[in-house]
Amino acid sequence: MKIPDNDELAEAVLSGEIAWPLDPARPYDAPRICPLCGRRMVVKISPMSWEAACSRHGLLRSEWVER
Ligand SMILES: [Zn+2]
Known part of the structure; x- marks a missing residue:
């Protein structure tokens, strides 16, 4: 899958516009x-981080949403 050159997802999450649906019991899960949009995202997981990409809304990386 080609990752679109789009930061819509990152923007929406980082601005607090949408709640990031992390499971509080498993905060390190991608x-x-x-x-x-409810599409399934392509997820890449490495030991310390993850990366999730929507084919429409672009990429989000765990280090961007860590507090
Ligand atoms: Zn999307």
Whole structure:
């Protein structure tokens, strides 16, 4: 899948516009479903981080949403 050059997802999450649907019990789990469109996202997981990409809304990386 080609990752679109789009930061819509990152923007929406980081601005607090949408709640990031992380499971509080498993905060290091990557999200599987794009909260903007409900599409399944392509997820890459490495030991310390994850990366999730929606084919429409672009990429989100765990280090961007860590507090
Ligand atoms: Zn999406």
